[in-house]
Amino acid sequence: MNLPYQLFIALRYLKSKKSHKGISFNTVISITGVAVGVMALLTVLSVMSGFQEDLQKKILGANAHAVVLSYKGGIEDYKPVMERLKSEPHVVSTAPFVLGQVMVSSGKRAHGVFLRGIEPSLELKTTDILKHIKRGSVQEALEGAKSKGNGRGVPWIILGKELAAMLGVITDDTVNIISPAGEVGPLGMLPKVKRFKVIAVFEMGMFEYDTNLALTDIKSTQEFFGYGTAVSGIELRIDDIYNAAAVRDSVNKKLGFPYYARDWMQMNRNLFSALKLEKFAMFVILILIVLVASFNIVSTLMMNVMEKQKEIAILKAMGATNQGIMTVFIFQGLLIGFVGTVIGVTGAYVLGNIINNYEIIKLPADVYYLSKLPVKMKLIDFIVVSFSAVAISFLSTLYPSYYAARLNPVESLRYE
Numbered sequence: 001m002n003l004p005y006q007l008f009i010a011l012r013y014l015k016s017k018k019s020h021k022g023i024s025f026n027t028v029i030s031i032t033g034v035a036v037g038v039m040a041l042l043t044v045l046s047v048m049s050g051f052q053e054d055l056q057k058k059i060l061g062a063n064a065h066a067v068v069l070s071y072k073g074g075i076e077d078y079k080p081v082m083e084r085l086k087s088e089p090h091v092v093s094t095a096p097f098v099l100g101q102v103m104v105s106s107g108k109r110a111h112g113v114f115l116r117g118i119e120p121s122l123e124l125k126t127t128d129i130l131k132h133i134k135r136g137s138v139q140e141a142l143e144g145a146k147s148k149g150n151g152r153g154v155p156w157i158i159l160g161k162e163l164a165a166m167l168g169v170i171t172d173d174t175v176n177i178i179s180p181a182g183e184v185g186p187l188g189m190l191p192k193v194k195r196f197k198v199i200a201v202f203e204m205g206m207f208e209y210d211t212n213l214a215l216t217d218i219k220s221t222q223e224f225f226g227y228g229t230a231v232s233g234i235e236l237r238i239d240d241i242y243n244a245a246a247v248r249d250s251v252n253k254k255l256g257f258p259y260y261a262r263d264w265m266q267m268n269r270n271l272f273s274a275l276k277l278e279k280f281a282m283f284v285i286l287i288l289i290v291l292v293a294s295f296n297i298v299s300t301l302m303m304n305v306m307e308k309q310k311e312i313a314i315l316k317a318m319g320a321t322n323q324g325i326m327t328v329f330i331f332q333g334l335l336i337g338f339v340g341t342v343i344g345v346t347g348a349y350v351l352g353n354i355i356n357n358y359e360i361i362k363l364p365a366d367v368y369y370l371s372k373l374p375v376k377m378k379l380i381d382f383i384v385v386s387f388s389a390v391a392i393s394f395l396s397t398l399y400p401s402y403y404a405a406r407l408n409p410v411e412s413l414r415y416e
Contacts, residue, residue: 004327026300027336033293034340035347038389041286042348045381047355048279050374052272058206060264061128062213064095064235065244067267068251071258074230081255082234088250090243095122096231098221103178104159104214106167113163113214115177117221117231126237129202129215134161136171136200155220157196160210161203173198177214179224194224236261290389293340294396297333301400305329305407313407322405329401330394337393341386352377 068075068085075081075096082094098117103110120142124130130138140156157175159167169175179192196216204210222228236251238244244263251261265272315325352375355361361373 026296026303030293030296030300030336031340031343033296034290034337034389034393035343037286037289037293038341038344038385039347039351040289041283041385042345042377042382043351044282044286045279045385046348046352046375046377047373048275048282049378049381050356050376052275052279053376054374055206055275056272058204058209059268060241061132062204062206062209063264063267064126065238065241066236066248066251066261066263067233068236068255068259068261069233071260074227074232075234075259076228076230078231078234081259084254085234085236085251088247088254090239090247091236092239093122093125093237095119095126095235096218097123097233097235098218098225098227099232100221100225101180102214102224103180104163104167105176105178106169106173109167110178111163111166111211113212115214115216115221115224117218118215119218123215123235126235129204129209130158132202132204133158133200134203136198138200140199154195154197155216156199158200158202158215159198160213161201162207162210163212163214164198164201166211169198171198171200177224192224194220196220287388287392290392294337294392297336297393297396298400300336301329301333301397302403304332305400305404316407325405325407326401329404330397333393333397333400334390337390337396340393341389344389345382345386348382349377 068081078096082096085091085094096119100115102113102115104113104115105111120130120138136158138158154174157177159169159175164170167175174195174197177194177196202210202215218231222230236247238247241264244265248261248263248266251259255261315328355373356375359372
């Protein structure tokens, strides 16, 4: 295979022994700088992509893709509304729910939680939370059975793993649910208390849900919160989460007042907007590492041009054009950038796999929502970063190569 003479000479210049050892050292530093910059940038972007995707997955696992609510505070005749929602394009399933804040206690331990009343058979089709049961079984919930204790029916409840640990309960234990609103008794306003049997424990892997969410049957919550036959809202599962906005707009138009729909992006807008902005900011900050490495490429090429003045003059005397001389040093700079980029991309890929497979970095779940550092390596990130690094390397070659092309061969050879 015949290489263009410019590329052949550029390779020779990179591999040849330098009269000044500093030039060879600068070449190594330049390659290392590009490699470190690319590796750091790709690793951070992969971690942030993984964090965003894992967080999104856990949020959408515990919650529906969209919900329909009412300005009146509850939906009375919700079954016809559910039938209308099922006919909407992209809507896969629907499920009613009742949601309220309560205190759950066991012995001397207590914790404030959200109590969500559900129909288990419909909830299984709409969210993934019942698919993350770690202890116990939801069979009792699906059958609608109630355990018998002291001659009274005790409704079931499913707790998050962290919540169960805080309360010190396991399956088949009972807990008390206390309403802060209370109820009127003979001695005035008294707290409303109801006993529930723990039939299962779920683990979403997100501290926020594992600590602050409890599930029970919808009829028990309707009775406990005084909803009658009404529900708080209707959950929707959509075939593609990115169709949620279109479904929301369609539902708002068709149902009209007093109903309104909210999708998962609206309900978590602040969180995902912050993550998106942070990812862009990190891209801008870390690309500066590659820019710093590009200055090393400039200095390396300038030193190389100064050392190779005689060779440049000979090439010109042999008929090489200014454009040909420029191309030699552009190739040389690009080779430095390309080698550094390949090393950086390879290092980022290896490091990402190590972090993913061995979970070497643990996170405090109560601070970061997640218990481990997630990594999601996206092809588009690797392409954009690689292209950016090579483009910056190319730009850094323009001045040194232009300077080399403008050298006067007569001056260079006068004293030879």
